Amino acid sequence: MAYFAVHYTYGTDTESLDSIRPEHRAYLGSLPELVASGPLVGTDPGRALLLFRADELSTVEALLDEDPFAKAGLVASREVLPWNPVIGVFAQ
Known part of the structure; x- marks a missing residue:
């Protein structure tokens, strides 16, 4: 298995974002591939770092x-890197 770093920039x-955040966090929390996730403090627009382990x-x-954030069009950009x-x- 490999690690992947994900950089989200939110709309x-x-x-x-506030309305859908509980669903977003519940979804991410259900993923066994997700190692860690959280907002990058003090960023504007808001950004986050997610770390996955997958094949x-x-x-x-x-x-x-x-x-749910992506499905609602609230992720302005994302970058996924090994x-x-x-x-x-x-x-x-």
Whole structure:
């Protein structure tokens, strides 16, 4: 399995983001492939970092497509990159 770092940039519709956030967090929390996720503090527009462990990039992209934020059009951009941890708790 490989690690993938995801960078989300959210849209500016804060009312919709606040409304759908519980569903978004519940969805992400249900994914066994998700290692960690959280907002990047002090960013405007809001951004987040998500870390996945999966066999393929396409698996991660498919999971992200089902995120309630993405389905509602609240993710302005996303970048998914393979990540190779060489030091720390994720290194093998």
